[in-house]
Amino acid sequence: xxxRGRPFPRLSPTRAIAAAALxxxxxxxxxxAHVREADPxxxxxxxxxxxxxxxxxxxxxxxxxxxxHDAQFNLAVLLRAGQGRPQNFVQALEWSLLAQLGGxxxxxxxxxDLSELVSADVQAAIFERIDQRxxxxxxxxxxxxxxxxIDFNSxxxxxxxxxxxxxxxxxxxxxxxxxxxxxxDEIMAELETDVILTSQDEARALFDAQDMTTLFADQxxxxx
Numbered sequence: 001x002x003x004r005g006r007p008f009p010r011l012s013p014t015r016a017i018a019a020a021a022l023x024x025x026x027x028x029x030x031x032x033a034h035v036r037e038a039d040p041x042x043x044x045x046x047x048x049x050x051x052x053x054x055x056x057x058x059x060x061x062x063x064x065x066x067x068x069h070d071a072q073f074n075l076a077v078l079l080r081a082g083q084g085r086p087q088n089f090v091q092a093l094e095w096s097l098l099a100q101l102g103g104x105x106x107x108x109x110x111x112x113d114l115s116e117l118v119s120a121d122v123q124a125a126i127f128e129r130i131d132q133r134x135x136x137x138x139x140x141x142x143x144x145x146x147x148x149x150i151d152f153n154s155x156x157x158x159x160x161x162x163x164x165x166x167x168x169x170x171x172x173x174x175x176x177x178x179x180x181x182x183x184x185d186e187i188m189a190e191l192e193t194d195v196i197l198t199s200q201d202e203a204r205a206l207f208d209a210q211d212m213t214t215l216f217a218d219q220x221x222x223x224x
Contacts, residue, residue, distance in 0.1 A: 040059055040062065040063055041059075041060075041063060041068065041070070041071060043059055044056045044059035044060045044063070044071070044074070047059060048074075048078075053078060053083035053084030054084040054085070055084075056074075056078060056083075056084055057075065057078050057079075057083070057084030057085050058084075060072075060074045060075040060078065061075055064095060064098075067102070067137070067142075067144070069098065069099045069101075069102025069103060069104050070099070070104060072095045072096070072098045072099040072102065072104070072107075073095070073096060073099035073104045073106065073107050073110070075092075075095045076091075076092045076093070076095040076096035076099060076107070076110065076114075077092075077110070079091050079092035079095065080092040080096075080110075080114065089114055089117045089118050090118055090122055090126065092114055093111060093114040093115060093117075093118050093123070093126060094126045094129065094130065096110050096111040096114055097111050097126065097130060097156065098130060098133070100156070101130075101134075101148040101151055101152055101156060102148065120158075123158070127156075127157060127158075130152060130156075131152070134148060134149045134152060135149075141215040141216050141217075143175070143177065143216045146168060146171070146172045146175070146177055146180075146216070147172060147177060147178075147179070147180065147183070149168055150165045150168045150169050150172065150180075150183060150187075151165075153165035153168070154187060162187055162190055162191060163191070163195055163198075163199055165187050166184070166187045166188060166191060166195075166196070166199045166203075167199045167202050167203045167206070168203075169183045169184035169187050170184055170199065170200060170203035171203050171206065171207055171212060172184070174203075174207060174212075175212065175213070175216055
């Protein structure tokens, strides 16, 4: 979606949001809504449809803090539009980047548009906060944060940290995280031999010192 474009909601059997309600925002499509009754996400969507934007913002923010990436994107849309709370490009960009890392494709363009409205210094502070947020999730053993942290370092940062991305791709592949082995090999192709060997030693040390097999054991591993 774009900040200025017409709404183009993606409708699906499990998530959908009314185009008319989105048009009222004038900011484009939001992420689709859950359809389960009494679902907080659906309640937030209904609040948008009823133009109760303050309620919608609060509901989406609660879900966004819980790493619901569609909610993060929708919160970014509301903050960009200045509906429910005063317009705030910085907060909108931060939530949009988090949604982007969570796989919300429309957040890519939305983040790019917002980046034009936020200075480089402020963006650097946003990236630092996102780094801290992802690290905290990793420390809690949140398996879903691993590939996001890899993508953050390899593609999201304006000055990518490919070595850190490679270290975590090594760890992710060892844990059996989906697509991690392919990502590991993709990143490795961009690194010098000495960096590869140093990173492999670092990954092994981290893996053993933090007992990552146990740390990330709560969520079942996916295939390579």
